[in-house]
Amino acid sequence: MAIKxxxxxxxxxxxxxVTPEVTYLPDGMxxxxxxxxxxxxxxxxxxxSLISCLYELGAxxxxxxxxFRRIFSFEIGRLVEDELRLYLNKLxxxxxxxxxxxxxxxxxxxxxxxxxxxxxxxLAFQREVVNNIIPNVNxxxxxxxxxxxxxxxxxxxxLNIPCLFTVHNxxxxxxxxxxIEEHGGIDAANFWQNLYYEYPPxxxxxxxxxxxxxxxxxxxxxxxxxxxxxxxxxxxxxxxxHNFIPGQVRSEISNKYHSGCAAGILNxxxxxxxxxxxxALEENYDTTNFYSAKKANKAxxxxxxxxxxxxxxxxxxxxxxxxPNQKGCQLLAEILFKIINENVKENLQVxxxxxxxxxxxxxxxxxxxxxxxxxxVHDFSENLSRLGFAASDFMLMPSLFEPxxxxxxxxxxxxxxPVANDTGGLHDTIVHMDSLNNCGNGFxxxxxxxxxxxxxxxxAVEFHKLPEETKQRQIKRVMEEANARFNHSVTxxxxxxxxxxxxxxxxxx
Numbered sequence: 001m002a003i004k005x006x007x008x009x010x011x012x013x014x015x016x017x018v019t020p021e022v023t024y025l026p027d028g029m030x031x032x033x034x035x036x037x038x039x040x041x042x043x044x045x046x047x048x049s050l051i052s053c054l055y056e057l058g059a060x061x062x063x064x065x066x067x068f069r070r071i072f073s074f075e076i077g078r079l080v081e082d083e084l085r086l087y088l089n090k091l092x093x094x095x096x097x098x099x100x101x102x103x104x105x106x107x108x109x110x111x112x113x114x115x116x117x118x119x120x121x122x123l124a125f126q127r128e129v130v131n132n133i134i135p136n137v138n139x140x141x142x143x144x145x146x147x148x149x150x151x152x153x154x155x156x157x158x159l160n161i162p163c164l165f166t167v168h169n170x171x172x173x174x175x176x177x178x179x180i181e182e183h184g185g186i187d188a189a190n191f192w193q194n195l196y197y198e199y200p201p202x203x204x205x206x207x208x209x210x211x212x213x214x215x216x217x218x219x220x221x222x223x224x225x226x227x228x229x230x231x232x233x234x235x236x237x238x239x240x241x242h243n244f245i246p247g248q249v250r251s252e253i254s255n256k257y258h259s260g261c262a263a264g265i266l267n268x269x270x271x272x273x274x275x276x277x278x279x280a281l282e283e284n285y286d287t288t289n290f291y292s293a294k295k296a297n298k299a300x301x302x303x304x305x306x307x308x309x310x311x312x313x314x315x316x317x318x319x320x321x322x323x324p325n326q327k328g329c330q331l332l333a334e335i336l337f338k339i340i341n342e343n344v345k346e347n348l349q350v351x352x353x354x355x356x357x358x359x360x361x362x363x364x365x366x367x368x369x370x371x372x373x374x375x376x377v378h379d380f381s382e383n384l385s386r387l388g389f390a391a392s393d394f395m396l397m398p399s400l401f402e403p404x405x406x407x408x409x410x411x412x413x414x415x416x417x418p419v420a421n422d423t424g425g426l427h428d429t430i431v432h433m434d435s436l437n438n439c440g441n442g443f444x445x446x447x448x449x450x451x452x453x454x455x456x457x458x459x460a461v462e463f464h465k466l467p468e469e470t471k472q473r474q475i476k477r478v479m480e481e482a483n484a485r486f487n488h489s490v491t492x493x494x495x496x497x498x499x500x501x502x503x504x505x506x507x508x509x
Contacts, residue, residue: 012508013499014060016097016139017051018129020122020148053492055095058508064133066125067098097137099128119175122148122215123184130155130186141499144223147172150215151186153222154194162502164495165223167253168403170245172216174198177208188213196221196248220252224261225502228253229404230425231264242401263498266404266428268491273386273410280386287476290415291468294390301391304384305351305376313347314464316457317392317416319385319407320399322356328398328421329358334450336365339457340374346461351376351392353385389414394460398445398453402426408442412482415475417463418442419456429486433463435470441478 054061101124129152134142142156143164150172156163177195180188188195192204196217201207220226228234237245238254256262272278275293276286282300285293295311302309324330332350340348352362352375362377378384389395395411397420404425408418417433420426422444433440443459445452463471496507 012060013140016062016137017143018064018149019145053488062095062137064097064129097133099125126151127185147216150219153219154191157194157222158191162224165219165226167228174212194222217248226256227263227265229267230428232427233403233424234264265494268488269410275414280383281390287479297390301387308373310347313349315392316350316394317388318352318396322354322358331398331450331453333361335454337369349374353378355380392416409486412478422446435474
């Protein structure tokens with residue numbers, strides 16, 4: 001496939017971001033930018049924030065995403081042919097490039113219940129990117145994300161287009177070349193040598209029907225540069241600290257790292273997480289009036305959850321999904337009643353606003369000990385979760401591992417201090433509080449067990465007992481530092497540095 005090289009006098013590098021998820025796009029990128037919302041996890045937030053910030057900086061940025069019409073609120077049955085044609089005509093002149101395939105049209109969620117559905121979506125998306133979107137955009141750099149885009153770096157390498165591959169989640173799938181070609185419509189024979197296989201391939205024919213292609217590892221293997229979403233998690237992968245990471249993924253990431261082609265870049269929260277403007281709050285605030293406003297938000301949150309309304313109660317908030325394999329909710333369950341009982345004079349409270357398989361255990365703890373006034377367990381609600389950040393004094397995040405994490409960056413913006421395990425992105429974003437030396441923004445524990453978490457919670461309670469003037473001074477500092485550090489400009493600049501390094505020229509002229 002021939003792709004014309006653009007003139008060297010082009011004003012700026014053209015970046016094509018290829019992602020299966022996105023939450024929002026900035027005004028100006030297309031008439032329907034504000035209606036695109038396809039999200040299954042943190043990848044959506046990160047993709048959207050990066051695209052938005054690059055666009056605002058004046059970069060020539062484009063996005064490729066599947067046209068999930070139902071998710072984008074475009075019900076096919078409600079659109080007459082002329083309206084649909086007009087919609088597509090407008091998008092053709094936009095920076096938004098929707099991959100078109102019937103497999104996307106009736107999806108009501110990003111990933112299907114069956115793996116074959118995910119295969120279909122992934123292959124159809126990549127086929128459209130390879131066959132249509134890349135030739136149309138003619139990018140200088142392609143930026144791919146996770147296993148659902150894992151074939152594209154191999155295609156980009158054949159065209160000698162520098163490709164960045166971001167590893168958000170350590171999850172992969174495997175398919176044969178035969179399946180990719182016959183079911184996906186992708187002519188992988190043209191770049192089969194740029195893919196990563198279950199065992200070293202002898203030749204195309206020998207590998208086609210039996211040698212499985214690892215999609216995530218192929219993306220890492222073929223990309224010119226890769227990044228994880230935190231520096232420490234990258235080091236942990238290379239050092240073999242996590243046994244859930246497949247050997248081939250670790251090996252290829254290590255190869256990139258030792259070749260100087262890997263970096264860790266922290267994600268940043270969506271800018272809507274701002275207590276000054278967040279519409280979910282009872283009372284908005286900034287660093288000048290947070291003291292009284294947080295009390296008003298705490299009262300509203302306690303009332304909504306049935307907790308004792310006490311402005312002075314140390315309130316711990318759990319916003320993450322209740323997944324015992326990663327998030328450490330079982331550690332909290334082991335010590336929960338003890339923590340509440342030992343701090344009954346302070347009226348310590350715990351509020352869980354989250355979904356997940358472990359939620360029933362917390363319901364049972366509250367019922368068995370009859371502590372509903374101190375322990376609240378509620379299904380996840382976006383507005384209630386936002387109010388929780390504003391209401392709480394502390395945010396719980398005792399993850400076993402954390403590729404990046406966002407709650408520990410959101411919480412300090414709202415004046416809520418994180419209590420977390422010292423791992424991955426948590427290590428990169430939290431410094432243990434030291435009010436005497438005027439530093440730190442949370443409470444870290446190093447031994448991953450319930451006693452380690454209990455110690456960190458006790459440290460937080462001791463901080464809560466400090467004189468109000470001391471606490472307010474520290475919380476004000478924490479909020480200011482979080483606003484300066486955890487924002488899209490910082491994240492985007494890190495990606496810009498990689499783009500410029502890959503292209504060997506400035507992103508923006």
